[in-house]
Amino acid sequence: MLQCPRWLSYPVLTAFSLIVLAPILFLVISPFWHEGHISWLYLQELILSSRQLNLLKTSILLAGTATCLTLLLGLPYALLIERTDLPGRSLLGLAYLIPLLIPPYMQAIVWDYLLSKGGWIAELLTFFIGRPFVVSPFWAAVLSLSLAYYPFVTLLTISGLRGIDSSYEEAGILHRGMWSSLSRITIPLAAPHIISGAVFVFIFSIIDFGVPDIFRLRVYPVEIFIQFSGLYDEKAAVVLAFPLLLLMAGLVLIQVWYMKGRSYVGLGNGRRGSRCFSLGRARFPAVAFPFFVLCLSVFIPVLSLVRTTGTWTVLRDVLVSSWSEIAYSFAMAFAGALIMTVFAFFIAYIMERSPPRYRSVLEYMTQLPFAIPAILLGVALIKLWNHPVTAWLYGSSFMVIMGYVAHFVPFSIRATLSSLKQINPHLEEIGHLVSHNWLRTAGRILVPLTRTGLLTAFFIGFILSLGDLGITLLIIPPGMSTIPIKIYNFMHYGAEAKVAALSLTLLGIQLVLVTGLLTLYHKTTPSYERP
Amino acid sequence: MILINDISKQFGTIQAVKRVSLSVDRGEIMAVLGPSGCGKSTLLRLIAGLERPDAGTVELDGRLVSSRNEMAPPASRQLSLIFQDLALWPHMTVMENVAFTLSRDLFSRSGKAKGVKEILRQVYLSHLLKRYPHQLSGGERQRLAIARAIAPNPLYLLMDEPFNSLDMLLKQEMMDMTMALRKEYQMAIIYVSHDLEEATYLADKLVIMNRGEAVWSGSRADTIGLTKGDFMNFFRR
Numbered sequence: 038m039l040q041c042p043r044w045l046s047y048p049v050l051t052a053f054s055l056i057v058l059a060p061i062l063f064l065v066i067s068p069f070w071h072e073g074h075i076s077w078l079y080l081q082e083l084i085l086s087s088r089q090l091n092l093l094k095t096s097i098l099l100a101g102t103a104t105c106l107t108l109l110l111g112l113p114y115a116l117l118i119e120r121t122d123l124p125g126r127s128l129l130g131l132a133y134l135i136p137l138l139i140p141p142y143m144q145a146i147v148w149d150y151l152l153s154k155g156g157w158i159a160e161l162l163t164f165f166i167g168r169p170f171v172v173s174p175f176w177a178a179v180l181s182l183s184l185a186y187y188p189f190v191t192l193l194t195i196s197g198l199r200g201i202d203s204s205y206e207e208a209g210i211l212h213r214g215m216w217s218s219l220s221r222i223t224i225p226l227a228a229p230h231i232i233s234g235a236v237f238v239f240i241f242s243i244i245d246f247g248v249p250d251i252f253r254l255r256v257y258p259v260e261i262f263i264q265f266s267g268l269y270d271e272k273a274a275v276v277l278a279f280p281l282l283l284l285m286a287g288l289v290l291i292q293v294w295y296m297k298g299r300s301y302v303g304l305g306n307g308r309r310g311s312r313c314f315s316l317g318r319a320r321f322p323a324v325a326f327p328f329f330v331l332c333l334s335v336f337i338p339v340l341s342l343v344r345t346t347g348t349w350t351v352l353r354d355v356l357v358s359s360w361s362e363i364a365y366s367f368a369m370a371f372a373g374a375l376i377m378t379v380f381a382f383f384i385a386y387i388m389e390r391s392p393p394r395y396r397s398v399l400e401y402m403t404q405l406p407f408a409i410p411a412i413l414l415g416v417a418l419i420k421l422w423n424h425p426v427t428a429w430l431y432g433s434s435f436m437v438i439m440g441y442v443a444h445f446v447p448f449s450i451r452a453t454l455s456s457l458k459q460i461n462p463h464l465e466e467i468g469h470l471v472s473h474n475w476l477r478t479a480g481r482i483l484v485p486l487t488r489t490g491l492l493t494a495f496f497i498g499f500i501l502s503l504g505d506l507g508i509t510l511l512i513i514p515p516g517m518s519t520i521p522i523k524i525y526n527f528m529h530y531g532a533e534a535k536v537a538a539l540s541l542t543l544l545g546i547q548l549v550l551v552t553g554l555l556t557l558y559h560k561t562t563p564s565y566e567r568p
Numbered sequence: 569m570i571l572i573n574d575i576s577k578q579f580g581t582i583q584a585v586k587r588v589s590l591s592v593d594r595g596e597i598m599a600v601l602g603p604s605g606c607g608k609s610t611l612l613r614l615i616a617g618l619e620r621p622d623a624g625t626v627e628l629d630g631r632l633v634s635s636r637n638e639m640a641p642p643a644s645r646q647l648s649l650i651f652q653d654l655a656l657w658p659h660m661t662v663m664e665n666v667a668f669t670l671s672r673d674l675f676s677r678s679g680k681a682k683g684v685k686e687i688l689r690q691v692y693l694s695h696l697l698k699r700y701p702h703q704l705s706g707g708e709r710q711r712l713a714i715a716r717a718i719a720p721n722p723l724y725l726l727m728d729e730p731f732n733s734l735d736m737l738l739k740q741e742m743m744d745m746t747m748a749l750r751k752e753y754q755m756a757i758i759y760v761s762h763d764l765e766e767a768t769y770l771a772d773k774l775v776i777m778n779r780g781e782a783v784w785s786g787s788r789a790d791t792i793g794l795t796k797g798d799f800m801n802f803f804r805r
Contacts, residue, residue: 204655207618207642212669212720214643221668225659 041390042475049383057406057443060417064409067420068276093280096256099178100243106183107238110330111190112231117327119198120206120223121314129327133191136334138547140504140521141185142247143540146528147338148181149251150345158337174252181252182242184334189241190234197230198223215314236292240285244410246507251528257281258410258507265416265511278413285408293401339544345537355538359523363546366503366519369434373441374449374498380442381449381494382487386479388450389457407447411507414444418512432514440508445501449494456490457483492558496551503547569593570615570724570756575624575634577610584610586780587624592773594723597750597757599771601764603803607780608760609652612726615758616649617642628724647724648717652732654709656701662688662712663697666719684719691715691745707738711745718749725749725757731766743770764799776802 069075117123118130136144151158152172162170205226209218224231246258257278264274316323346352356363388399406414418440422431430436460483468478484491506521513522520543527535570592577585585607592598600608613619615626617634626634628647633640648669657665666684688694691711701709710730717725727746731739747770750757761767767774768791776784776799783802 202653202655204651204653205657207616208649208651208655208657208716209668210618211616211642211645211647211649214641217668222657226657 041387045383045475046387049380049387053380053384053403056439057446058402060414060421060443061405061409063417063421064275064278064282064413067272068279089277089280092255092257092260092277095254096243096281097284099175099182099249099254099256100239102175102179103182103186103242104235104239106179107187107190108231108235110183111187111234112194114187114327114330115191115194115198116219116223117323119195120219121316121323122320123316123323123327124320125324129324129331130195132331132335133188133327135331135548136185137188138500138504138544138551139185139335139338140247140506140543141182141241141245142251142506142521142525143504143543144185144334144338145178145181145248145251146524146536146540147341148177148184150533151337151341152177152180174254178248178252178254181248182238182245184338185248186238186241187330187334189237190231193230193234193237194227197227200230201226210314219314233292236288240288240292240408243281244285244408246410246412247525258412261410261412261416262510265412271416271420274416275413278410281410282413286405289404289408290401293397293404339541342537342541342544345533346541347534351534352538352541355535356542359520359539359542362518362520362523363542365434365517366521366543367546369437369441369509369519370499370502373438373445373502374495376438377442377446377449377498378453378491378495381446381453381498382484382491384446385450385453385457385490386483388454403450404447406443407445409444411444411505412511415440415508415511418443418508434514434517436512436514437509440512441498441502441505444505444508445498448497448501452493452497453487453490456487456493460486489558492554496554499550500547504543569627569629570758571627571630572611572615573625573627575611575614575621575626577607577614577619578622583780585614585621588775588777588780588782589624590775590782590785592724592756592758594756595750595754596773597746597759597771598773598775599767600758600760600775600777601762601767601799602777603762606777608762608777609728610780611777612649612728612758612760615724616647616726617645645724646720646722647726648720648722649726650713650717650728650730652728652730654713654730656709656712656716658701660700661697662693662699662701662704665701665712666716669716669719687715687719706734707741710734710738710742714742714745714749718753721753723755725755727757727759729760729762739766746770764796778803 069077071078114129114133118126118133123129150156152170153159154169159170159172201223206218206222209222213221243256244258246262249256249259250262261274261278264270264277384399384403388396388403391399409417418436419431422436424431464486465478465482468482469475472478504521505519506525509519509522510525513519518526520539524536524539524543527539570590572588572590574587574589575585576583576587588607588611590598600611602608610619614621614634617626617639620639621634621636623636625632628645631640632638633645657668660668663681663684666687667681670683685694685697688697691714693708693711693715696704696708701712704712713730731742734742743766746757746759749755759767759770768788771788773787774785774791775782
């Protein structure tokens with residue numbers, strides 16, 4: 038059996054422990070450590086308070102409702118584009134990914150404009166219902182989170198549907214027709230992916246800071262931020278989040294168990310899959326559903342931002358005055374994504390070549406960071422690295438990069454791992470037979486064959502880092518700023534036009550880069566990888 | 569009776585099936601022989617209604633079910649298909665795999681269970697009702713695939729190289745079971761294979777396909793004078 042060389046696994050796992058696991062360990066130990074000794078008192082006091090119960094209730098309710106709505110939007114979308122003869126499937130199969138470029142807080146900004154008094158959707162609804170339309174902050178937050186996160190349900194469902202052998206469904210169609218086959222065969226077989234997508238959305242929603250902050254909802258991440266930045270009580274911030282941490286750890290365990298090494302993501306979206314179900318006369322009317330979802334999640338938000346920006350002059354002024362933030366955001370996201378990808382490759386390799394019992398532990402450990410609220414991770418990073426010995430590191434931009442790696446590396450690892458799993462181990466074994474140099478074998482055999490996974494890992498890492506607000510807000514070095522932070526600051530000053538212009542700028546940069554990356558990917562795809 | 573008239577199907581630039589005509593009566597087994605990629609499986613999928621023909625027609629007992637412009641839903645054709653990989657639903661037990669093929673109105677709930685058990689008894693699987701496909705041996709999986717196919721009492725049975733991966737003994741057992749089923753249910757069976765001996769053992773009629781075309785057809789009696797070399801020549805054309 039192939040095994041990872043020790044000279045590689047030891048340093049990589051040490052670096053992983055320092056960057057990723059140490060902050061988590063700090064968060065777990067901190068609540069029990071009070072004035073130099075172990076104590077339950079502090080934790081007991083906070084956990085049993087009514088405030089804690091209210092927080093837990095609101096957070097779970099918000100995340101749970103948002104998850105239900107993402108399933109209603111994302112599941113039919115995936116089924117329509119992956120399993121029917123819907124016109125324009127290829128285009129719609131790419132379009133649903135666009136909302137991933139719009140960070141949740143940006144959806145919240147837009148829907149806050151649109152649903153507040155004077156917003157055109159609020160006016161329109163007022164006209165239809167005949168009385169003033171008022172939306173509660175809770176439902177506005179649910180809508181914003183759902184529109185930002187439904188692509189995760191669609192993406193994972195598509196990935197599950199593509200893994201189903203079409204003969205299973207055809208056998209069902211032969212005996213019981215389309216609907217029975219869809220409900221009794223297709224959906225149950227894709228269930229692990231669908232449930233996994235729902236768990237993802239729940240976790241993202243419960244740890245999100247930007248959306249509830251904009252709608253003034255008292256949920257965990259907002260309270261943690263208030264404790265840390267407003268009241269300067271980092272201990273209370275960490276202790277407050279302890280029940281949330283336990284809940285998240287449980288959910289990650291469910292997630293890992295459910296997926297059991299299945300593939301999560303792929304860059305080849307939009308490719309034609311199996312087409313079993315004919316929509317018949319409903320073929321053209323059915324396009325209305327994905328179009329409606331795209332209207333809510335892409336067209337309306339973008340048009341609203343354009344409208345709020347107003348003139349070219351505003352956009353130009355914002356561009357000129359934000360040049361340094363744009364460059365800094367780009368540099369940090371690029372460096373973060375690059376380090377994340379390299380790191381993910383080695384970690385994924387170590388996982389794949391480990392004995393099963395170690396692999397399960399590693400799988401769980403590598404998934405854990407994404408369930409930690411960004412704000413909380415930021416607090417942990419500050420507490421860990423803000424020491425005289427590490428002063429050279431703390432306060433430098435490397436802190437930001439480290440934060441991105443610590444928070445987003447699980448996604449890069451999953452993308453790389455799914456590519457590595459598809460490689461026949463014999464291909465690597467032949468490489469080792471002809472060369473003693475592991476790096477040579479990795480560079481000539483493994484890296485080219487995992488190219489798609491590595492590009493996906495970089496793509497995900499870059500987009501998530503570029504749009505990050507939670508971590509950057511706390512650990513950015515003095516005098517520096519990123520686009521999301523500038524948007525956040527403008528928003529609190531009430532500069533709507535500037536917020537919209539800067540949001541459009543961020544979207545534009547992301548769209549150009551993603552289009553470029555996808556074009557590069559498709560142009561350089563070797564013939565053996567083409568469908 | 570299955571009647572196929574001048575049927576053609578093209579995928580992109582590849583002509584998978586080219587003007588094939590054949591007929592199979594009830595109680596008859598027809599073997600379709602040919603090398604890999606000659607269009608045998610596509611022919612079965614056209615009959616089952618899983619593909620729409622570019623030209624030609626498929627009729628079942630005089631009813632037009634497939635043409636370029638008309639397609640009867642697969643579930644309405646009263647036929648079963650045994651896939652090459654068997655396609656047993658991995659999330660359903662042995663009993664559920666068979667029960668799912670029976671429409672709700674075919675049996676009452678208790679009657680349905682009774683019917684399923686009776687069919688599974690016929691293929692010697694009645695002691696494995698609660699097992700999942702991955703918990704069965706190769707032979708048991710084959711028998712389950714057959715049970716699932718005959719459960720809805722089809723008039724036509726299509727078999728796509730279903731015994732390919734079996735050892736000789738098991739293959740013989742399955743072929744005998746197929747012959748017995750034909751006798752009992754009087755189905756029209758089309759059996760796709762690339763094994764000449766298997767085909768001549770099972771079939772009343774044979775069709776040889778190459779590059780999408782039917783290059784030879786005849787009864788089992790017609791094959792008596794033909795040597796293996798003659799068959800190889802059909803494949804090489």
